[in-house]
Amino acid sequence: MLDIRNISVSVGEGKERKPVLKDLSLHVEDGEVHVIFGPNGSGKTTLVQTMLGYPGYTIDSGKIEIDGADITQLPINERVARGLGVVFQHPPAVRGIKLNDMANLVLKKKNTDDVLPETADWAKRLNMEAFLKRDVNYGFSGGEKKRAEVMQIILQNPSFLLLDEPDSGVDVENVEIIGRLLNKFLQRDLKPQARKKAAVIITHLGYLLNFVKTDRAHVLCDGQFLCSGDPKEIYANILKNGFDKCQNSCLYSVREEAGCVVPDGTGRE
Amino acid sequence: MAMQDLDPSEFKTQAPDAHGQVSTLKELGDEMKAKLARLGLMIAEEAGAGTYLQRDQTTSLCSTRSKGVEVLPIRQALQRYDWLKDYSWVAVKADTDKFTRDAASAPPDVVQGYFVRGLKGQVERAPVQTCLYVESRSTKQVVHNIVIAEEGSEINIITGCLAHGGIGRAMHEGISEFYVKKGAKVTFTMIHEWQEQMEVRPRTAIVLDEGAAFINNYIALKPVGSIQSNPIAYLNGDNSRVMFQTILYGKGSSRMDLGSRAVLKGRNTSAEMVSRIITRDKADVVARGLIVGDAPGAKGHLECRGLLLSDTSRIDSIPELDAKNPDVNITHEAAVGKISPDEINYLMARGATEDEATSMIINGFLSFDLSELPPEIAKETKKLVDQTMKGL
Numbered sequence: 001m002l003d004i005r006n007i008s009v010s011v012g013e014g015k016e017r018k019p020v021l022k023d024l025s026l027h028v029e030d031g032e033v034h035v036i037f038g039p040n041g042s043g044k045t046t047l048v049q050t051m052l053g054y055p056g057y058t059i060d061s062g063k064i065e066i067d068g069a070d071i072t073q074l075p076i077n078e079r080v081a082r083g084l085g086v087v088f089q090h091p092p093a094v095r096g097i098k099l100n101d102m103a104n105l106v107l108k109k110k111n112t113d114d115v116l117p118e119t120a121d122w123a124k125r126l127n128m129e130a131f132l133k134r135d136v137n138y139g140f141s142g143g144e145k146k147r148a149e150v151m152q153i154i155l156q157n158p159s160f161l162l163l164d165e166p167d168s169g170v171d172v173e174n175v176e177i178i179g180r181l182l183n184k185f186l187q188r189d190l191k192p193q194a195r196k197k198a199a200v201i202i203t204h205l206g207y208l209l210n211f212v213k214t215d216r217a218h219v220l221c222d223g224q225f226l227c228s229g230d231p232k233e234i235y236a237n238i239l240k241n242g243f244d245k246c247q248n249s250c251l252y253s254v255r256e257e258a259g260c261v262v263p264d265g266t267g268r269e
Numbered sequence: 270m271a272m273q274d275l276d277p278s279e280f281k282t283q284a285p286d287a288h289g290q291v292s293t294l295k296e297l298g299d300e301m302k303a304k305l306a307r308l309g310l311m312i313a314e315e316a317g318a319g320t321y322l323q324r325d326q327t328t329s330l331c332s333t334r335s336k337g338v339e340v341l342p343i344r345q346a347l348q349r350y351d352w353l354k355d356y357s358w359v360a361v362k363a364d365t366d367k368f369t370r371d372a373a374s375a376p377p378d379v380v381q382g383y384f385v386r387g388l389k390g391q392v393e394r395a396p397v398q399t400c401l402y403v404e405s406r407s408t409k410q411v412v413h414n415i416v417i418a419e420e421g422s423e424i425n426i427i428t429g430c431l432a433h434g435g436i437g438r439a440m441h442e443g444i445s446e447f448y449v450k451k452g453a454k455v456t457f458t459m460i461h462e463w464q465e466q467m468e469v470r471p472r473t474a475i476v477l478d479e480g481a482a483f484i485n486n487y488i489a490l491k492p493v494g495s496i497q498s499n500p501i502a503y504l505n506g507d508n509s510r511v512m513f514q515t516i517l518y519g520k521g522s523s524r525m526d527l528g529s530r531a532v533l534k535g536r537n538t539s540a541e542m543v544s545r546i547i548t549r550d551k552a553d554v555v556a557r558g559l560i561v562g563d564a565p566g567a568k569g570h571l572e573c574r575g576l577l578l579s580d581t582s583r584i585d586s587i588p589e590l591d592a593k594n595p596d597v598n599i600t601h602e603a604a605v606g607k608i609s610p611d612e613i614n615y616l617m618a619r620g621a622t623e624d625e626a627t628s629m630i631i632n633g634f635l636s637f638d639l640s641e642l643p644p645e646i647a648k649e650t651k652k653l654v655d656q657t658m659k660g661l
């Protein structure tokens with residue numbers, strides 16, 4: 001279970017410092033998959049990096065809990081040890097470290113250059129076999145980076161998965177491959193009570209949702225959730241109205257939902 | 270003090286009979302043996318093609334075990350082969366600078382070094398190991414080496430240059446001339462382990478004929494007082510190629526001015542230069558590279574990457590490309606900086622601690638292409654780099 005309680009986060013230093021997330025809360029039970037929609041710059045990646053504990057993201061108030069334990073002060077790797085796993089929107093290239101080294105890292109197989117059978121298997125399913133011996137993300141296309149990220153994360157096998165635009169820059173065929181693999185990884189094919197994995201998926205493309213069943217969607221605008229509700233309905237409305245007026249993404253039908261504040265369309269609440 | 274300010278006449282050479290002979294490296298003292306073993310120089314004594322050990326100006330051991338190569342002390346070789354004078358002080362000119370002049374003017378009976386010859390058509394993958402050991406206090410070691418790979422031959426040399434502990438300020442002046450004939454190949458893996466007060470001035474040139482290949486791997490992982498070296502390869506023959514790989518770890522107050530040069534004179538010649546440099550403490554490294562493209566179809570690439578692990582160290586990368594023909598393709602890339610926090614964070618997000626992430630990045634940074642080397646040399650080289658990494 002993941003619990004984000006009223007966090008406000010700012011980025012940058014000194015004069016450059018600016019608040020990005022504003023008193024934001026999110027609660028994801030084990031076995032649930034939530035999706036976050038939001039325009040560019042609304043704070044989606046900031047939310048992910050904050051949950052991971054990246055330096056440069058200052059939590060001004062609020063806290064983050066995993067399974068009831070406050071992780072707000074933990075370094076990145078200790079959060080990962082508690083079950084967090086991330087697919088990055090823009091993973092960095094690291095010269096001299098091969099994709100296979102990353103696989104061995106998440107599999108906790110140190111001091112070996114061998115390709116383990118499970119790595120070979122997932123690389124094959126994601127069409128990444130030819131990339132295992134290449135420097136991770138170096139010269140990879142956008143889609144190749146995402147497939148490499150998904151491969152690492154499946155091998156890492158976290159109980160709580162954060163996916164920051166796993167589908168952007170990926171061609172439709174590979175979105176389908178990634179979507180189906182994630183759906184299986186997140187145990188969406190099991191009965192709800194049998195599901196253990198939880199996830200937050202950030203996307204602006206609803207296409208991925210054709211393959212990954214999700215429980216709930218949130219619309220993030222200017223560092224706040226404007227509304228929450230049924231993923232398909234919210235997505236349909238975003239398609240119709242776009243994010244131009246952010247609040248248009250929210251539907252009347254979700255207005256009734258408890259805790260969802262929907263503005264009247266004037267831009268003021 | 271600028272590198273050229275060093276005065277070679279301040280140092281005195283030892284007499285050629287200052288040290289004794291040994292019939293096997295196993296007879297050496299424990300400190301020397303341990304140092305040689307660390308550099309992978311004990312590997313080849315039985316299985317190798319030949320061994321040469323020079324202590325100061327004494328050739329303590331010289332033996333050949335292969336039919337494909339010949340290893341001789343340079344003085345003996347010059348006496349035995351009259352034709353060898355056509356290769357002595359030819360690739361390296363005696364009046365290049367004050368260090369070459371100093372070495373060239375030393376009494377002939379004092380100068381020692383190795384002569385290694387790959388015999389025509391003989392491919393010998395077993396390593397020839399050579400070792401230049403500076404052993405006496407405040408001494409100057411003067412060395413002159415000549416390596417000739419005859420037509421169609423292959424030789425693989427691993428060489429260690431080291432200094433005995435506690436010898437104070439001392440100097441090494443080393444002239445090396447390589448001649449790689451038609452279709453021949455030489456791999457030359459050189460490991461330097463000097464110490465804080467050594468002043469080192471190697472002067473090296475390589476001449477390549479048609480279809481010849483020269484692969485140079487240079488590794489320096491221990492502190493040194495100062496070293497200045499900038500080998501030059503003349504690719505005279507068509508389709509000849511060189512590769513220079515350099516791994517430097519500058520520590521303490523080491524001053525290193527190191528580079529490589531290639532003159533692509535023949536058609537379709539190629540040069541690849543890759544250097545990886547790590548500095549810490551107050552180390553000061555100048556990394557040079559020069560590729561001259563002077564014939565149609567000449568290709569060259571120069572890549573220099575540096576990691577600064579301290580605020581007080583410096584890496585000055587000076588890549589130079591000189592195209593003298595419109596039909597050449599020469600490129601370079603250089604990147605020098607600190608370890609990127611993004612990369613550390615990324616590895617931590619995959620479960621590594623900060624220290625593990627840092628050492629993975631440094632380790633990966635120093636990985637290099639061992640594919641051209643015979644397996645024994647590749648293995649020892651990798652082991653040496655790995656050991657150093659553990660100590661970082």
Ligand SMILES: Nc1ncnc2c1ncn2[C@@H]1O[C@H](COP(=O)(O)OP(=O)(O)O)[C@@H](O)[C@H]1O
Nearest residue numbers: 011012020039040041042043044045046047056
């Ligand atoms: N490290 C940072 N330094 C300065 N500004 C940042 C940083 N990270 C994010 N921002 C700013 O915060 C806002 C939210 O960015 P981000 O979370 O990346 O949005 P999204 O992922 O929704 O597109 C943007 O205005 C962005 O420019």
Ligand SMILES: [Mg+2]
Nearest residue numbers: 044045046089
């Ligand atoms: Mg983003």
